[in-house]
Structure formats: structure tokens, C-alpha cells
Amino acid sequence: MVRRxxxxxxxxxxxxxxxxxxxxxxxxxxxxxxxxxxxxxAFIAPAERRHTPAAPRRYATPPMPPDTEERIRRLQxxxxxxxxxxxxxxxxxxxxxxxxxRYRDLLNPAQFLAATYTGGPVLVIAxxxxxxxxxxxxxxxxxxxxxVEPESILLLTxxxxxxxxxxxxxxxxxxxGEGSRITAGTFHSFAxxxxxxxxxxxxxxxxxxxxDQSDAEDIVDLIRRELKLDKKDRKFxxxxxxxxxxxxxxxxxxxxxxxIDRFSPALREFTGDIALIAEMYVKFKxxxxxxxxxxxLDYLYRALQQQPEFLAxxxxxxxxxxxxxxQDTNIVQKRIVDLIAARDRNIMVVGDDAQSxxxxxxxNFENILRFPETYPDCRIIRLERNYRSTQEIxxxxxxxxxxxxxxxxxxxxxxxxxxxxxLIKTFADQExxxxxxxxxxxxxxxxxxxxxxxxxxxxxxxxxxIQAELMRRGIxxxxxxxxxxxxxxxxxxxxSYLRIVVNRFDAVAWNRVLTLLPGIGGMTAGQVIACVMExxxxxEFKQFKGRKFHPYLETLAxxxxxxxxxxxxxxxxxxxxxSHYLPLLKEIEADWEERLRDLEVLEQIAGGYEELxxxxxxxxxxxxxxxxxxxxxxxxxxxxxxxxxxxxHSAKGLEWHTVFVPHLLDGLFPADRxxxxxxxxxxxxxxxxxxxxxxxxxxxxxxxxxxxFWGGVLHLPSRFIADLRxxxxxx
DNA sequence: AAAGAGGGCAAGACC
DNA sequence: TGCCCTCTTT
Numbered sequence: 001m002v003r004r005x006x007x008x009x010x011x012x013x014x015x016x017x018x019x020x021x022x023x024x025x026x027x028x029x030x031x032x033x034x035x036x037x038x039x040x041x042a043f044i045a046p047a048e049r050r051h052t053p054a055a056p057r058r059y060a061t062p063p064m065p066p067d068t069e070e071r072i073r074r075l076q077x078x079x080x081x082x083x084x085x086x087x088x089x090x091x092x093x094x095x096x097x098x099x100x101x102r103y104r105d106l107l108n109p110a111q112f113l114a115a116t117y118t119g120g121p122v123l124v125i126a127x128x129x130x131x132x133x134x135x136x137x138x139x140x141x142x143x144x145x146x147x148v149e150p151e152s153i154l155l156l157t158x159x160x161x162x163x164x165x166x167x168x169x170x171x172x173x174x175x176x177g178e179g180s181r182i183t184a185g186t187f188h189s190f191a192x193x194x195x196x197x198x199x200x201x202x203x204x205x206x207x208x209x210x211x212d213q214s215d216a217e218d219i220v221d222l223i224r225r226e227l228k229l230d231k232k233d234r235k236f237x238x239x240x241x242x243x244x245x246x247x248x249x250x251x252x253x254x255x256x257x258x259x260i261d262r263f264s265p266a267l268r269e270f271t272g273d274i275a276l277i278a279e280m281y282v283k284f285k286x287x288x289x290x291x292x293x294x295x296x297l298d299y300l301y302r303a304l305q306q307q308p309e310f311l312a313x314x315x316x317x318x319x320x321x322x323x324x325x326x327q328d329t330n331i332v333q334k335r336i337v338d339l340i341a342a343r344d345r346n347i348m349v350v351g352d353d354a355q356s357x358x359x360x361x362x363x364n365f366e367n368i369l370r371f372p373e374t375y376p377d378c379r380i381i382r383l384e385r386n387y388r389s390t391q392e393i394x395x396x397x398x399x400x401x402x403x404x405x406x407x408x409x410x411x412x413x414x415x416x417x418x419x420x421x422x423l424i425k426t427f428a429d430q431e432x433x434x435x436x437x438x439x440x441x442x443x444x445x446x447x448x449x450x451x452x453x454x455x456x457x458x459x460x461x462x463x464x465x466i467q468a469e470l471m472r473r474g475i476x477x478x479x480x481x482x483x484x485x486x487x488x489x490x491x492x493x494x495x496s497y498l499r500i501v502v503n504r505f506d507a508v509a510w511n512r513v514l515t516l517l518p519g520i521g522g523m524t525a526g527q528v529i530a531c532v533m534e535x536x537x538x539x540e541f542k543q544f545k546g547r548k549f550h551p552y553l554e555t556l557a558x559x560x561x562x563x564x565x566x567x568x569x570x571x572x573x574x575x576x577x578x579s580h581y582l583p584l585l586k587e588i589e590a591d592w593e594e595r596l597r598d599l600e601v602l603e604q605i606a607g608g609y610e611e612l613x614x615x616x617x618x619x620x621x622x623x624x625x626x627x628x629x630x631x632x633x634x635x636x637x638x639x640x641x642x643x644x645x646x647x648x649h650s651a652k653g654l655e656w657h658t659v660f661v662p663h664l665l666d667g668l669f670p671a672d673r674x675x676x677x678x679x680x681x682x683x684x685x686x687x688x689x690x691x692x693x694x695x696x697x698x699x700x701x702x703x704x705x706x707x708x709f710w711g712g713v714l715h716l717p718s719r720f721i722a723d724l725r726x727x728x729x730x731x
Numbered sequence: 732a733a734a735g736a737g738g739g740c741a742a743g744a745c746c
Numbered sequence: 747t748g749c750c751c752t753c754t755t756t
Contacts, residue, residue, distance in 0.1 A: 159745065188746040212746080238751075293746050328745080360743060459742050521732055621746060649743050671742060687743085 059666060059719050060675050068678060075369050075406045082372055082408065085380045087113055099145055107131075107138060114348070114381045115139040121341070121375035123326075123368070124350040127412045128397070128693035129388030129655065132350055136322055137166060139348070140182060141173040143320055150174075150181035154318040156337070158325040160186055160622040162653070166324070183318065187333050189621045191296040194303075194314070196617070201310045202303035205289040207613060209503040210620035214487065216292045217243040218508050223280045225522065229273055237267050237274075246278050250294045251330045251362025287533070288505045297332045304339045315343045326351035326371070330362040338374065347375075353408055354401045357649060357687045359679070369406070386412045388655050392421045393699050396728045397692045400720055404685050405678070412693075422692070422699035422729045424721055430663075433704045434465040437660050438473060440700065441643060444658055450476065451641030452657040456648050456691045458669035462662060463645050470643070480646035490585055490595045491602060495619065497577035498570075501563050502613050504537030513556070516584050519549040528553065555580070570612045574603060648691045659695035661688075664703040664718040672714075688720045701729070 089109035126132035171179030249259035341347035496509035670684035706715035
């Protein structure tokens with residue numbers, strides 16, 4: 001079966017492996033040796049691996065360090081030992097009241113159980129498409145119907161989209177009056193709310209501003225330059241990697257040196273200086289009253305932990321806690337939840353370990369696996385009935401996840417027995433692969449709306465050939481991801497003025513605003529900021545009299561003073577700074593007219609607020625997700641809803657009638673950068689599982705026979721399809 | 732400070 | 747191979 005994928009140039013001898021010129025050449029020597037190992041024996045063999053392909057002899061399996069092996073074994077034990085805690089359909093409560101009967105009829109037995117269980121901590125393992133949101137929303141409604149105060153319900157989610165969806169549907173069930181009284185939000189928005197409201201109790205600075213990821217990087221860059229580290233060593237790492245490492249160290253709760261050792265060995269020789277930057281980074285934020293995303297969680301956690309008064313206050317208010325997407329929580333988030341739930345223990349966490357795909361940003365896969373460890377008396381409910389896909393698609397998805405080393409045992413099933421096994425197909429090259437996909441899309445589009453079809457790939461550039469082909473044939477499509485609205489410079493610029501209006505000490509915003517002015521660069525900006533700090537936030541620029549740029553500074557000061565007027569609405573404040581900013585924008589950007597449209601969107605959003613501080617906080621935490629200027633054209637009645645091109649990550653939680661997953665070559669999916677650590681390969685597998693489980697009726701898995709990749713050639717089919725039983729798919 | 736040249740690096744993206 | 751970042755030059 002696997003022979004079907006055998007690459008065209010398979011005559012390479014073992015003495016001369018094909019990876020000679022490829023990326024793999026950079027791997028350490030022991031890894032070279034390992035490439036020859038039969039991948040079947042290198043894994044702790046999952047129970048159900050069935051056949052031994054000939055080709056995969058050359059799949060790279062990284063060595064497993066003893067501590068990793070030990071940890072994996074522990075997690076396997078945990079996952080295997082949940083038996084006694086599992087509640088089954090038989091444990092569903094009697095439907096002996098009108099309310100109970102109503103909920104029983106609305107939900108399947110497992111969902112019903114999850115919605116009504118109140119006997120303590122619960123873990124709900126919700127498979128893909130199993131009605132997770134439905135269950136949570138009904139639980140919320142059930143609690144309220146049974147006398148729980150809506151105010152005491154806390155629903156924590158990962159994305160603002162999920163939070164809004166929950167709120168909306170809760171309101172639909174219990175009505176606006178009660179539905180709007182529950183707290184549903186992201187961890188960060190919940191933290192931001194508490195820190196602002198209980199500033200003195202939590203130790204958060206007054207009127208703090210929130211630094212997003214790029215702001216955090218800018219701060220690192222300012223420090224890096226101040227320390228002249230780039231001058232000392234031209235190889236000194238850039239702001240991006242440093243900032244990422246600092247954040248990772250906090251998200252994983254690991255000492256900085258260890259974080260560097262484990263995740264960025266290339267930075268090892270700079271550990272001392274990075275530690276120094278870390279120290280100054282903290283001081284910088286304190287001095288300028290800035291909190292980054294990690295701070296929001298850290299401040300909240302510390303306040304809960306160290307201020308009994310505050311903890312009691314929070315526990316008194318929120319007595320029923322539900323956490324969505326628990327597999328994506330990091331260690332700090334888990335601790336926050338544990339603290340709040342410690343007293344009343346009304347906690348339900350919902351998630352799917354098989355869909356944990358965010359380890360790279362600090363999500364701790366183990367939180368969900370170790371829940372039974374934290375709450376030994378917990379109960380576990382599995383939602384395995386799938387309402388999305390056909391059984392034949394689920395069979396393949398189940399097989400994919402069966403190949404994982406760790407995870408709770410589960411098996412999705414569906415009533416949908418519509419025929420149509422997933423298709424796995426190899427093409428000579430990327431062009432013919434793209435050609436095939438687009439032809440199939442064209443053929444399908446007579447029966448299925450284009451918008452119900454998606455192409456999901458591992459990395460954005462995998463979509464290039466398909467995009468080209470779609471354009472050539474005039475098929476409308478949208479690409480998820482790309483440069484976000486909030487990341488566009490003019491949006492950041494305008495928001496920076498407003499940030500200064502709120503927080504005079506926000507040096508990151510100052511830096512942006514100042515360097516916009518002609519004649520002011522990084523050096524001068526630094527001096528001006530220092531001057532503002534010395535004057536405790538007053539706009540005293542007399543000392544720059546005589547310098548060329550002095551008049552600009554005075555103008556800026558006037559604008560900021562005008563905008564600060566407390567009688568103005570956020571929208572009016574925005575207008576004030578905009579009138580100052582527009583001429584500057586025209587100077588620096590040729591396409592300023594198009595950018596103006598983004599500013600209009602910003603105005604629209606600001607119009608909905610009464611308080612500037614709230615507007616800025618919300619905008620930092622809940623930015624509009626897509627590129628608005630290009631996608632928010634007025635909808636054309638006759639225009640067809642476009643096809644979707646997306647990364648698998650961005651597709652999480654979504655579904656389509658037909659899904660194509662292209663470029664299934666080992667080294668692309670799984671990505672070659674993930675092949676060095678067993679945990680990373682595991683995550684790639686879960687990612688592939690997410691991709692497959694997005695499909696409702698048709699699933700296409702395709703690959704080119706080979707692909708030129710950074711000077712080398714990739715030609716092995718993805719290990720995730722190579723080890724599939726051949727009766728699971730067509731070809 | 733702004734513009735041009737050369738070198739390094741390359742994924743995924745939530746708040 | 748191409749883009750982004752930084753360094754160099756004016």
C-alpha cells in the first residue's frame with residue numbers, strides 16, 4: 001500500500017541518504033544514525049499499529065531522553081487509569097421532573113450528564129464535533145433554571161470568538177435578562193477586568209496600558225539598544241527570539257536558563273545578557289505602567305495567591321466555574337482556575353487532549369491529562385458521539401490519533417453512514433497537485449457552495465500553488481490568517497496616541513509617536529521620553545527649544561492635551577489625534593487612502609465605547625481578527641461566498657463539507673522543525689487529526705511525489721498517512 | 732535621519 | 747529562493 005507513495009527517486013542507496021543536501025544535514029551525528037532505525041521499533045509501540053511498511057525505514061525518529069520517556073510513561077499510566085472515574089450513559093440522572101425531561105430530550109445521554117452533574121470536579125473529554133459548546137451552554141442554562149445565580153457563573157474560554165458564541169447562545173436559552181448576567185470571557189479579559197476593578201488589592205498599576213506581542217518586542221529592542229548588546233556582538237539575537245523566550249519561560253514557569261537550554265540552544269551563549277534584559281524588561285514595564293499579556297495572568301495569579309481578602313471576594317462572586325478548551329491552558333491559567341475553584345469545587349473543565357496544538361505558545365498538554373491528579377475525586381465524562389462527519393472519515397481520524405503515544409482513550413462515532421472514504425492521492429509535482437485540487441473544487445461547486453469547501457495546510461506557503469491556480473481560473477477564495485488588522489502600522493500608530501492620553505508613562509507608545517515626526521529618530525525619541533518621565537508625565541519640552549523638531553513637539557503636546565479633555569467621547573478623542581496623524585501618514589505611506597478605510601473601521605468600533613481606557617483594553621485583548629480593509633467590502637448580492645484557504649491552526653473549531661489537505665510530505669507535515677523532539681511530532685499528529693476531523697462529507701489527502709525544499713528534496717509521504725491501514729482510504 | 736546594500740533566516744498564532 | 751532586518755553610507 002505504501003508502495004504507492006514510494007518516491008520517484010527511490011534508488012538512492014542507504015550509504016548515500018537523500019537528505020545529504022537537505023535540512024537534515026544539520027542534525028547531530030547521533031540523529032543521523034537514528035534515521036536508519038525502523039520507526040516501528042523506535043516508538044513505544046502503540047497497541048494498534050498494524051502493518052510494517054517498507055519505505056518508512058527512513059523516517060526520522062528522534063532519540064528519547066530518559067526524562068521524556070519517564071514523563072510519557074507517567075502520562076500513559078494516568079490516561080489508562082481513569083476507568084473508575086468515568087461516568088457512562090448509565091449514570092445519567094433520572095429524568096423525573098419537567099426540567100430534567102426537557103434537558104434529556106435536548107441532549108444525548110453523555111451531554112445530559114455533563115449538563116446536570118453537580119457532584120464536584122468534572123472533566124469532560126469532548127471529541128471533535130461532539131457538541132461541546134452545546135453542552136456547556138445547556139449546563140449554564142440548567143444551572144440557572146435550578147436556582148444558581150447567573151452572576152455566580154464563570155465561563156472561561158480561549159478566544160473572544162468562543163466567549164461571544166457562548167454568551168450569545170446562553171442568552172438564547174435563558175433570555176437576555178439572565179443570560180447577560182453570567183461572566184463569559186477569555187482568561188485575559190477576565191484578568192484585565194479584575195485588575196482594573198480591584199487595582200489596589202491586586203497591586204496592578206493605575207490606568208495601566210496593555211502591551212501586545214509586538215509592543216513587548218519593541219520594549220526588548222529598546223533595552224537591547226540601550227545596553228548596546230548589538231554593538232558588542234553582531235550575532236546577538238534579535239528582539240523576536242528574545243521576547244519569545246522571555247514569554248515562554250513565564251508561560252511554562254521554567255527558569256530562563258532552562259528555557260533557553262531546552263527550546264533555543266542557539267541562544268545559549270547569550271544567556272547572561274538575556275537574563276539581564278529580562279530583569280530590565282520587568283523594570284521597564286513597572287516604570288511605564290505597562291502590562292504585557294503574561295502579566296495580566298501573573299498579576300491575577302499572585303493577587304489570588306497572596307491576598308486572601310481578594311481571593312475570598314472572587315470566590316464569593318464566582319461559585320460555578322467552567323473552562324473551555326482546557327487542553328490549551330498554560331500552567332498559570334490552570335493555577336488561577338484551581339485557586340478560584342478551591343473552596344466550592346464546582347468546576348468543570350472541557351477539552352480534547354487530541355486537539356492540543358498550541359504547545360508552542362505555552363499550552364500545557366499535561367493540564368488536561370493531569371486533571372485527575374489535581375482532583376482525585378473528579379469524574380470524567382466522554383463525549384464521543386460526533387455530529388459532524390461521516391463514519392468513514394471518523395475511522396480514518398480515529399486511526400490517526402490511535403498512533404499517538406499519549407492521550408485519553410476514545411473513539412468517535414457517528415450516525416452518518418454516507419459512503420465516501422477519504423482519498424489519498426500522489427501527484428508528480430506541486431503544479432499537478434494544485435491542478436487536481438482546483439479541478440475537484442470546480443466539479444464539486446455545482447453541488448456544494450464554495451464556502452463549504454476548504455483547503456487546510458500546515459504552513460501558509462503550502463497554499464501558494466493552489467492560490468495561483470485558483471487565481472488563474474478565477475475562483476473566489478479567502479485566506480485566513482495573514483497580516484492582522486491590529487498589526488498594521490497605522491492602527492498601531494493611532495492607538496499609540498490614545499495610549500499616551502490614558503497613560504503618560506507608556507514609553508512604547510511614545511516611541512512610536514515621536515519617531516513619526518520628521519527629524520526625530522530613536523536617539524532623540526529616547527531623550528524626549530526621558531524628559532517626559534522626569535517631569536512625571538507633564539509635557540514640558542522647553543529643553544528642546546532651538547532644535548529643529550521642537551515645533552513638532554509643541555504641536556504634539558497640544559494635540560495630546562486636547563484629546564485628554566475628559567468631556568470628549570473616545571470617538572471624539574480619536575478624531576483629535578487622527579487630524580494630527582493624517583498628514584504624517586500621507587508623508588510615509590503611498591497607499592494612505594486605503595489605510596484610511598481601516599481607520600474608519602476603528603472609528604466605528606470606538607463609537608461603541610464611553611470610556612477610552614476600556615476601549616483600549618478591549619482592543620488590546622479583542623482585536624478584530626481579520627484584515628478588514630480588503631475583506632469588509634460591502635457584500636455583493638450575486639457574489640458567491642468564497643472558498644476557504646487556511647492553516648490548520650486557524651481552522652480549529654470550524655467545519656466544511658469538503659476538506660483538502662495538501663502537501664502531505666514528511667518534512668512539511670509533520671514539519672521538519674518538529675522532527676527533533678518526540679513531543680513535537682506528537683503535536684504534529686494531533687494537528688493532522690484536527691485537519692482530518694474538520695471534514696463533514698469528503699476528505700482529500702494529497703501530496704506531490706517530491707518537492708524541492710531549501711536546496712534539498714523531500715519525497716517521503718507523511719508518516720501520518722504512511723502508517724494507515726489501507727482499507728481506511730481510497731487512492 | 733534617510734536611503735541603499737548585504738546578510739541571515741525561513742511555522743504554527745491565541746490573548 | 748525571497749523577504750526582512752540591520753548595518754553602512756551619505
